[in-house]
Amino acid sequence: MNEAYAVCAVAGVVLATVLIGGFGLRISRTTSDFYVASRTVGASLNAAAISGEYLSAASFLGVAGLLLVQGPEMLWYPVGYTAGYLVLLIFVAAPLRRSGAYTLPDFAEGRLESARVRRVVSVLVVGAGWLYLVPQLQGAGLTLGTLTGAPRWLGAVLVACVVVVAVAAGGMRSITFVQAFQYWLKLTALLVPAVFLLLAWRHDGSTPPAFPTDPDVMSGAPGPDQPLSDTRADHPLYATYGLIVATFLGTMGLPHVVVRFYTSPNGRAARRTTVVVLALVGLFYLLPPVYGWLGRLYAPELTGSGEADTAVLLLPGRAVGGVGGDLLGALVAGGAFAAFLSTASGLTMAVSGVLSQDVLPARGPRHFRLATVLAMGVPLGGALLMEGIPVADAVGMAFAVSASSFCPLLVLGIWWRRLTPPGAMAGLLLGGGSALVAVTLTAAGAGVASTRWLHTLLAWPAVWSVPVGFLAMVLVSLATPGSIPPHTSATMTRLHLPESLSVRQTAAAAGGARAHARPERPAPEASG
Template identity: 80%
Template structure:
């Protein structure tokens, strides 16, 4: 019987997504609306949208699954996802908004005035976006399979279709509404069942939850302390480079609003992350047979039925399933939006909204194929690898690009290739299963500890060795990044001398002006 409730809940979420997206389509009139929601999104709405987009399958299902499987050390995942936003706020948020860059390639070209750097960054953005999309689609497949017995591929294909339609139709403005709505849906979908679960636990005489989890815990790593540090470095520094996170900052009206938005985001995702550990801990108690293999990701979904049972359990389970689907849809929409934006600007021959709509299915097709081919990775782990690649490539580029005047294009290329390339290679080797134990496995599975310093060092050393290549517009770019809005007097030569700042910072240029001509 519970299947019909679940199907209803998932259908409602999918329909609501399409309807809210359609509502956005009606008011999404201009190209500016389409790409950046006309940069008029207020902090409260924007913060809910950013949080809705950010809380992915890894947060909704993965965290509880990992806590259930490996114990409280896994709580570093949600802490890292949150702290990543703090680091983003501290070093990147306001300057990135003021840079006028719409995507990371825009930022790279605007700051370094180099087409080569732009192309390399585009490759990394598309790669990281795809790496992050695969687990979202797999999570969707898993959810539907467990709850309704649908075949493995069905959930992923469903999410892919809905996302392509919503993104291609309404663009950023409609996505903003969809995602703000989905944050509150996700919070409700975890909060309400959690309250009932805690009541049920009280009613059962508060059985002791084995917090220590030493027994029956599947060994996670040969070197758990190193793995924890690898996780901390990757999530703290990787958040700022995730393609869907960066795009969102451009929808703020100005740098100051971007900063304030980020603080609200921290509060919102912090509030959300109080919940998954509850599921992890209670899952130990009520779903004890799970901890073998990927299915730990399903703990959140099965818990209401097991702990409460009856009609109430079914209804709460359906609510959780709806929330999980909101998680897949919102993160996948944001990623697809970002990847399609880069594909439109840097890969497809011409630009404009029509080509953006053509790029959307392309942005989704590759990860969909990947999710059907590769399977068996816990959701939070594969997301962790996207973070490691981002932390080793985009973090040095953004931090040095914003704060260091001596960065040169060759330096940026060296850092991206060495830091990001090595992290990516380590990911590929880990996924292929060539190295399975000991220090080599630990070093490859959690590469951020060494690959982030490699990225920074390569960028700094090569930049210092190529002093002659410092872009002429560096000082103007720094002024633009850091000058508060009250002091900007607009389109005089000072602010206009750095071209290729992405789609039209203040001066009304084309959507892909960096690539024009």
């Protein structure tokens, strides 16, 4: 690929991100603007923004790379990523918006009236967010290095700097416009080259590419540096179930996804937003399989090189060639950088919100900006120090942690009035904590490779950690009935009744206990 084209494309995306973020700065003036865009984001704009931040490096590069190496079994990734929004639509979207929260810790404290539960949720949100941020930064380094030959640390540092500027400038109001723009850019960056790739394949008259059917061809014995997806050869059915459970249930608790539903005007708008997201995400996921399939024909050497994630970047130049291939490659490069920037922006926004409310000594836009630097600084250090693993695998780890901790908390907190603070604590620590430990050990390759079952259990923990989280919450809650929060009835009324009715019903049921049901807090006016 012509390096000049690629550099121009990446520079264009970075410039557009900064300019749109600057526009958000002009209209962000209050604390509510920074955290939840004053809860005024319409369904179409919010859906595009959610899709923009959700379709990360794993979606843009990783899914095609896994399909290239592993074959059609990896289609569970896009299926799970999409179907997770259906679960979110049915169980969580509208009640979560009605909670009046700014962050997941806000919801936890409002529902359970416990500062201890809030602190545990805060730790898990930050941990999951950082776990998700590392592969975004590593993917940026991989992309820039592949396209220009630059050192891989440069791409990670570039994305980190741009994200900090965009998020700190205007908070949620700013990145809403940035992420909506980046969704359409990513869709275009995959769709247009895919059309030309298919036309080139038909013109060549080549034999349709085929995937290997022999598991021994696709992987060997797992080792400390082996991609997580390669452990499927040992226990493929278990690994598939682990992937399905993590992606189906993990979406609802991803901190950067959940925080966007707080920006909807009401619960009905949150539901409409989720329906539109399903359509937008489903449309996007029709494209990565095309790249994985054609990669078998035009880049077969990538299957055993450990560089399968670069297939999307290399295919336009190999299949089309010439100036046309360079231009299409530059478009893909721009889309890839948009994927890193949009997801990293959402994650940084979510982690910054928690840090500024629960860690730093004061709140407001100034402290939010300080939290933004901290939220990005830690994962940047991790991305520079750790060896990269396939981005889809790395993102799958964050899904497993989310499914094991936030999914039980949200589902039981919204739909089961007998949930108690001790029960929630037990589920978060046993479910989410065990999943976090498992994926951390796997990422570090901590001496478990010699035992294949142990390696597989740690690499795909959702099969056992999600039931552990649910069971711990239910059993401990049943054992501590005296700990049910005193204003649970008022809180549940608020979560499940339309906004126009909930205030009157809550007042009738609780006689003025609405303050304990976590009503929407008036946002203090603060200069941006």
